[in-house]
Amino acid sequence: MKLRILVVDDAAFVRDLVKKAVRDTYPGCELHEAIDGRKAITLLNQREINLVLCDWEMPEVSGIEVLQWMRADERYKKTPFMMITSRGDRDHVMKAVEAGVSDYIGKPFTRENFVAKMAKVVAKHHGVKPGQGAPGPSAHANQSADVLTARPASPPQADLGGASVLVAGQAAGNETPEKSTPEPARGKAKPKAKGVASIRFGSGGTAKVVLKDINLQELIGVFRREGALPALLEPVVLDIVDQDSGDVARINGYVRMMQAQEPHPDAETIQILIRYVDDDQDKLDVLSRFIAKVR
Numbered sequence: 001m002k003l004r005i006l007v008v009d010d011a012a013f014v015r016d017l018v019k020k021a022v023r024d025t026y027p028g029c030e031l032h033e034a035i036d037g038r039k040a041i042t043l044l045n046q047r048e049i050n051l052v053l054c055d056w057e058m059p060e061v062s063g064i065e066v067l068q069w070m071r072a073d074e075r076y077k078k079t080p081f082m083m084i085t086s087r088g089d090r091d092h093v094m095k096a097v098e099a100g101v102s103d104y105i106g107k108p109f110t111r112e113n114f115v116a117k118m119a120k121v122v123a124k125h126h127g128v129k130p131g132q133g134a135p136g137p138s139a140h141a142n143q144s145a146d147v148l149t150a151r152p153a154s155p156p157q158a159d160l161g162g163a164s165v166l167v168a169g170q171a172a173g174n175e176t177p178e179k180s181t182p183e184p185a186r187g188k189a190k191p192k193a194k195g196v197a198s199i200r201f202g203s204g205g206t207a208k209v210v211l212k213d214i215n216l217q218e219l220i221g222v223f224r225r226e227g228a229l230p231a232l233l234e235p236v237v238l239d240i241v242d243q244d245s246g247d248v249a250r251i252n253g254y255v256r257m258m259q260a261q262e263p264h265p266d267a268e269t270i271q272i273l274i275r276y277v278d279d280d281q282d283k284l285d286v287l288s289r290f291i292a293k294v295r
Helices: 012-025 037-046 063-072 090-099 111-126 281-294
Strands: 004-008 030-034 051-055 081-085 103-106 196-201 206-214 218-224 235-241 248-260 269-276
Touching: 004 012, 004 037, 012 030, 012 051, 012 111, 012 235, 012 248, 030 037, 037 051, 037 063, 051 063, 051 111, 063 081, 063 090, 081 111, 090 103, 103 111, 196 218, 206 269, 206 281, 235 269, 235 281, 248 281
Parallel strands: 004 030, 004 051, 051 081, 081 103
Antiparallel strands: 196 206, 196 235, 206 218, 218 269, 235 248, 248 269
16 A cells, blocks of 8 residues: 655654654655645645644644544544644643544654654554555655755764763864854853753753753753753754743754763763744744843
């Protein structure tokens, strides 16, 4: 069976991660994508889809609305739908279950966890196992937005506990501290702390980060190392809370750079640069209010 799979997310970075995992798992599949729920419904009306991998929070039409639309349409009453979202609280999980979700995975997630859940859903509904189906001649040639080519990593650096990290501002090679300084901090000899944010890493860890600088594209902050470090380019979810209104912006992003603050491999204080990948205006509005208060 040739699977026809639809990936729906307003963040291109997340779509790229999901698409690459799908291609590698089912090399013969027919892959489609949509940047929001409205475009997803248009695609579902244009062609038959066998599996939907969909974000929850999107502008105009949300993932839960796409799911409700599908379950109300005779063609898609039983089509597997996997929700991919940064909203993993019990109330949202229950709402998705009541709407007819097939499975649910919270952001950020590991590739292994995502593939395991997706494979379970596909095997249950379609009887197709990973690797089945002959790949087309360009199955891997069309990955123009592959995360490794779209977001180039920093040069090879010292490996500290599973992540590439600059030690005390200098790489294991001959990169100078000046070249490795994150963009938001340039020109600021001693940036002051600008509030605290929570970060959830795809590998399962969390951190409370003291912010040094923040804007609408990225943030730089420091956190105390507890256990294994995240990897470069690892997906993260940044939880920003407006203390006055109580609004929460769950910003999707990735680890762009890390730098140990002490000159040894067991450094406990880590500076981190997070680049956002969300285009959701509601999230950016909450983030803007937060920035206005901490700057």
